Amino acid sequence: MPNLRDIRNHITSVQSISKVTRALEVVSGVKGHRLQARVEGTYGFADRSWQVLNHLAACAGEAVRENPFFRAREVHSLGMLLITSDRGMVGPADENVFLAAMQHITARGVEGKWITIGRIGRANLLQRGQTIYADFPHNDRAGIADLAPVARVLMDGFADGAFDEAWIAYTQFRPGARLKPTVRRLLPVQADVPSAPRFYVFEPSPEAILDELIPRIVLFQIYEAFLEALTSEHVARNAAMHAATKNANELLQHLRLTYNKTRQQQITAEILDILGGSLGVKGENV
Numbered sequence: 001m002p003n004l005r006d007i008r009n010h011i012t013s014v015q016s017i018s019k020v021t022r023a024l025e026v027v028s029g030v031k032g033h034r035l036q037a038r039v040e041g042t043y044g045f046a047d048r049s050w051q052v053l054n055h056l057a058a059c060a061g062e063a064v065r066e067n068p069f070f071r072a073r074e075v076h077s078l079g080m081l082l083i084t085s086d087r088g089m090v091g092p093a094d095e096n097v098f099l100a101a102m103q104h105i106t107a108r109g110v111e112g113k114w115i116t117i118g119r120i121g122r123a124n125l126l127q128r129g130q131t132i133y134a135d136f137p138h139n140d141r142a143g144i145a146d147l148a149p150v151a152r153v154l155m156d157g158f159a160d161g162a163f164d165e166a167w168i169a170y171t172q173f174r175p176g177a178r179l180k181p182t183v184r185r186l187l188p189v190q191a192d193v194p195s196a197p198r199f200y201v202f203e204p205s206p207e208a209i210l211d212e213l214i215p216r217i218v219l220f221q222i223y224e225a226f227l228e229a230l231t232s233e234h235v236a237r238n239a240a241m242h243a244a245t246k247n248a249n250e251l252l253q254h255l256r257l258t259y260n261k262t263r264q265q266q267i268t269a270e271i272l273d274i275l276g277g278s279l280g281v282k283g284e285n286v
């Protein structure tokens with residue numbers, strides 16, 4: 001028969017866990033809603049800036065081929081920026097994006113040089129014996145300026161030949177709480193030059209503007225991916241903690257039922273013992 005004290009202790013433990021998961025669920029829900037507005041606000045600028053880049057690339061003409069950030073080369077090593085959470089508790093989201101990045105590098109058959117944001121991704125890489133090229137702290141309040149060092153490491157590594165392509169792996173967020181592990185290329189830039197571009201007179205030249213614009217666009221691409229990954233993290237944590245709270249409540253119901261049954265069984269056993277003793281005493285007196 002289960003011990004009542006053990007069941008009570010188990011109930012107290014599950015109640016404490018339920019309070020924590022419920023608090024995390026609420027906090028993640030609030031943060032997720034706030035971040036969704038920020039992410040949706042980046043879509044327009046991202047699309048327009050990419051259109052400007054394509055237009056400038058068309059105007060620059062042959063000069064684009066000489067720009068190191070547009071020029072493709074034979075790939076021997078690949079720089080991968082991996083964005084994951086710092087605390088976990090997001091269900092399979094971190095593992096999914098990590099596996100997507102690993103599978104991409106394995107399928108390419110090249111050396112992977114990892115740049116990480118987030119403790120979970122860094123820990124997974126170290127467990128698998130991977131070399132980390134650079135690591136950056138995960139900060140929920142990071143602005144675009146805080147991610148400038150990340151962009152600089154990627155651009156310098158590509159320009160100096162430390163790796164031949166730069167990619168980014170993160171959990172993409174789309175309206176409707178749709179989360180998708182995504183791996184996409186940052187460098188070299190693949191501009192979609194229109195077939196019939198409209199030409200203008202630029203001052204300075206399109207080439208000079210491109211030199212100034214590319215670092216900003218790469219930085220903004222990283223910032224947008226980081227915001228989507230951060231939003232996905234809180235959405236996934238909200239869902240995971242909701243499920244954990246629900247499971248804890250169901251377990252509490254089961255434990256309370258078990259406690260009541262056990263207590264009733266003990267009371268019944270004690271009554272039977274008393275009755276048995278009482279009948280024994282009466283038998284001796286007869």
